[in-house]
Amino acid sequence: MIGKLKTREFWHTELAPKGKLITPFNVITLPVILVGIVLIVIRFTRGLGSVTNLSQEFPWGLWIGFDVLVGIAFAGGAYVLCLIYYIFGYEKYHPIIRITTLNGFLAYSFYAAALVLDLGRPWNAFNFLIGNGFGFSSIMFLVAWHFFLYTICLLIEFAPGIAEWIGSKRLWKFVNMINLGAVILGITLSIGHQSGVGALFLLAPAKIHPLWYSEFIPLLFLVSSVFAGLSMVIFEGSITQRVFRARFDRKDEDRHNGLVVSMARICAVTMFVYLFLKLLELNHGQEWNLLATPYGYLYLVEVVGFVLVPLIMFARGSRNGSLGMIRTAALLSMIGIALNRFNVCIIAYNWYLPEKYYPSWMEIVVTLTVIFLELWVYRWVIHRMPVWGSDPVWERDAPPTAEAAHG
Amino acid sequence: MDRRSFLKMLAVGSSGLALGARPGIARAAEAGDTTEFCAVLVDATKCIGCRLCERACAEANSLPEPDLGDRSVLGTRRFTDVSRFTVVNRYETEKGEVYVKTQCMHCNQAACVSACPVNALKKRREGPVEWSSNCFGCRYCMVACPFDIPKIEYDSPAPSILKCGFCFQEKISKNEIPACVEACPVGALQFGTRRDMLEEARTRIYTEPDKYVHHIYGEHEVGGTGWLYLSPVPFDQIGFRTDLGTRPYPQYTKGYLTNIAVVDLIAPPLLLGLSYIASTRFKGTRDEREDETQGEKP
Numbered sequence: 001m002i003g004k005l006k007t008r009e010f011w012h013t014e015l016a017p018k019g020k021l022i023t024p025f026n027v028i029t030l031p032v033i034l035v036g037i038v039l040i041v042i043r044f045t046r047g048l049g050s051v052t053n054l055s056q057e058f059p060w061g062l063w064i065g066f067d068v069l070v071g072i073a074f075a076g077g078a079y080v081l082c083l084i085y086y087i088f089g090y091e092k093y094h095p096i097i098r099i100t101t102l103n104g105f106l107a108y109s110f111y112a113a114a115l116v117l118d119l120g121r122p123w124n125a126f127n128f129l130i131g132n133g134f135g136f137s138s139i140m141f142l143v144a145w146h147f148f149l150y151t152i153c154l155l156i157e158f159a160p161g162i163a164e165w166i167g168s169k170r171l172w173k174f175v176n177m178i179n180l181g182a183v184i185l186g187i188t189l190s191i192g193h194q195s196g197v198g199a200l201f202l203l204a205p206a207k208i209h210p211l212w213y214s215e216f217i218p219l220l221f222l223v224s225s226v227f228a229g230l231s232m233v234i235f236e237g238s239i240t241q242r243v244f245r246a247r248f249d250r251k252d253e254d255r256h257n258g259l260v261v262s263m264a265r266i267c268a269v270t271m272f273v274y275l276f277l278k279l280l281e282l283n284h285g286q287e288w289n290l291l292a293t294p295y296g297y298l299y300l301v302e303v304v305g306f307v308l309v310p311l312i313m314f315a316r317g318s319r320n321g322s323l324g325m326i327r328t329a330a331l332l333s334m335i336g337i338a339l340n341r342f343n344v345c346i347i348a349y350n351w352y353l354p355e356k357y358y359p360s361w362m363e364i365v366v367t368l369t370v371i372f373l374e375l376w377v378y379r380w381v382i383h384r385m386p387v388w389g390s391d392p393v394w395e396r397d398a399p400p401t402a403e404a405a406h407g
Numbered sequence: 408m409d410r411r412s413f414l415k416m417l418a419v420g421s422s423g424l425a426l427g428a429r430p431g432i433a434r435a436a437e438a439g440d441t442t443e444f445c446a447v448l449v450d451a452t453k454c455i456g457c458r459l460c461e462r463a464c465a466e467a468n469s470l471p472e473p474d475l476g477d478r479s480v481l482g483t484r485r486f487t488d489v490s491r492f493t494v495v496n497r498y499e500t501e502k503g504e505v506y507v508k509t510q511c512m513h514c515n516q517a518a519c520v521s522a523c524p525v526n527a528l529k530k531r532r533e534g535p536v537e538w539s540s541n542c543f544g545c546r547y548c549m550v551a552c553p554f555d556i557p558k559i560e561y562d563s564p565a566p567s568i569l570k571c572g573f574c575f576q577e578k579i580s581k582n583e584i585p586a587c588v589e590a591c592p593v594g595a596l597q598f599g600t601r602r603d604m605l606e607e608a609r610t611r612i613y614t615e616p617d618k619y620v621h622h623i624y625g626e627h628e629v630g631g632t633g634w635l636y637l638s639p640v641p642f643d644q645i646g647f648r649t650d651l652g653t654r655p656y657p658q659y660t661k662g663y664l665t666n667i668a669v670v671d672l673i674a675p676p677l678l679l680g681l682s683y684i685a686s687t688r689f690k691g692t693r694d695e696r697e698d699e700t701q702g703e704k705p
């Protein structure tokens with residue numbers, strides 16, 4: 001179909017914006033993006049201090065805490081679903097695999113960009129790659145490499161969608177061929193960097209409040225990325241279903257709802273494991289007495305309010321098939337993850353100092369800019385590429401024989 | 408907390424003991440050369456708070472000159488910053504006023520060095536910990552340093568990580584002693600090999616046991632540091648953290664790094680095997696599903 005168009009025409013129609021320009025979404029996001037871009041220019045010409053509230057005591061703020069730590073956890077759905085679908089062979093997840101890898105890829109690309117904003121000396125950003133200093137003993141080095149390679153894996157995993165869009169059968173075949181490799185590597189790399197972003201904080205034993213510092217931090221981050229990622233998939237799914245309603249028929253919707261219930265079950269189980277680890281850690285560190293302090297209350301809010309409660313809701317929701325409850329639980333658990341990452345990186349970090357860090361409005365606007373830009377690209381892609389995982393034209397029409405595949 | 412620190416001590420195990428027994432030459436012994444770590448011994452009983460070391464430091468590192476006449480700054484605790492790599496603070500203690508100089512401790516096994524992803528921070532075999540410009544400004548060193556020493560220039564579009572470099576380029580490499588040590592009029596600072604400085608510190612404690620608390624701060628803290636301190640009062644009274652433990656910081660991440668290396672090696676074949684098993688096990692259901700969808704096609 002697409003292949004019949006001339007290439008020039010194809011790019012012309014495809015690259016141009018589709019749909020109305022004046023929509024509520026555009027009206028809200030465009031001004032924010034414009035302001036954000038100005039702020040980014042200021043940041044690069046006048047230094048980090050000109051837009052952020054970072055200080056010598058709090059070298060990591062919103063951009064690391066949210067864009068990177070929370071962002072990576074939320075994007076965990078891609079590796080979890082790949083594990084379930086490709087490795088464990090649960091075929092029913094097929095319809096949401098591609099959209100989830102797309103989300104993962106966009107998230108990683110944009111958060112990498114956000115990370116560059118945060119780097120003090122961004123022109124050296126690739127030093128870890130090109131060997132201008134290999135910090136083999138550094139967790140940051142490990143995370144950087146795993147993060148970088150994983151982004152490539154995600155691109156390969158999503159590439160069939162791109163191939164179908166531009167109608168290149170050759171590319172399609174090639175990326176499908178290496179797909180399993182990318183998946184396996186991707187999962188491995190995800191274990192590495194999902195736990196790795198937690199492991200960064202192993203080096204701050206004397207700075208992070210004992211309720212959050214733990215030798216288990218890497219494991220806690222890894223396990224929580226499973227339910228954080230799936231919660232995001234559930235949450236996104238409910239939004240996409242609403243926004244892109246025209247693209248779904250009833251059958252799709254039913255099938256999708258079935259998946260939501262299955263994912264809720266996985267969330268409940270992993271949250272249970274997570275809580276268990278948390279409890280173990282609390283006991284191991286003999287930190288019970290700390291619970292009766294202000295930081296203890298914060299800890300309880302995080303662990304009870306945003307882990308235990310959504311855990312119960314996930315469990316009940318998946319038993320009664322109540323989508324509303326599951327979606328609320330997903331939202332709660334996402335808030336919980338954000339709170340947890342903020343706690344580790346900002347709130348419980350240097351907690352004994354009188355000075356505190358609060359993000360400046362400019363840091364918030366830049367963060368929103370990154371998110372909105374990602375949504376723009378996401379929308380652009382979704383309107384063009386086949387992301388809801390039906391087979392491409394040539395596969396659908398051709399009889400499933402060996403000759404056809406070669407023809 | 409007790410149990411944990413006990414576990415930590417166990418974990419440090421032999422390496423910690425080796426460091427204690429042969430201070431300063433742990434690294435050199437490994438490398439097979441005889442260079443010893445250098446060190447400065449700070450004797451807080453001698454310091455008079457004149458801040459001449461601050462001025463000498465500023466001069467050696469081309470930093471803004473501190474106003475030594477202004478004694479009021481001693482009243483509130485100051486920290487090192489991008490414009491001053493060392494500061495002298497005054498503390499009211501059980502034995503009256505005590506002055507203490509702070510700067511980078513030049514740790515034997517530095518947290519900042521192990522944190523840096525691009526080796527921009529390096530421990531020289533002579534002992535100093537230095538920063539170089541291939542840094543990309545992630546500020547992980549600032550998070551990791553237990554003494555909050557590395558500082559970044561937030562107001563510059565091309566910021567550097569700034570901290571005391573032990574005057575290695577400026578002085579030590581030219582066989583001179585660090586500017587601050589040279590400037591001290593009362594001999595509160597003494598420069599030498601780490602081994603000699605520990606000897607010196609012990610001797611002072613033995614000869615005047617009532618003058619000092621019997622602890623050399625930096626001998627074992629975080630695996631040993633290049634700056635060693637003697638104090639007339641317990642160290643928590645003069646602004647030192649006494650909860651850092653003796654475990655060298657790289658040890659906190661070593662286990663994890665090994666684990667991930669193992670995961671990176673083992674996970675791919677494991678996943679491949681699993682996917683193969685699943686593909687044969689689910690073969691039946693997959694065909695069914697395909698039949699089903701085929702049949703459902705309009």
Ligand code: SF4
Pocket residue numbers: 510511512513514517518519520536551552553554555556557570
């Ligand atoms: S005191 Fe901090 S900056 Fe200095 S060597 Fe030790 S860890 Fe590095």
Ligand code: SF4
Pocket residue numbers: 522523524525526527528538541542543544545546547548549568
């Ligand atoms: S800020 Fe620079 S010196 Fe510090 S850890 Fe990052 S790259 Fe290394």
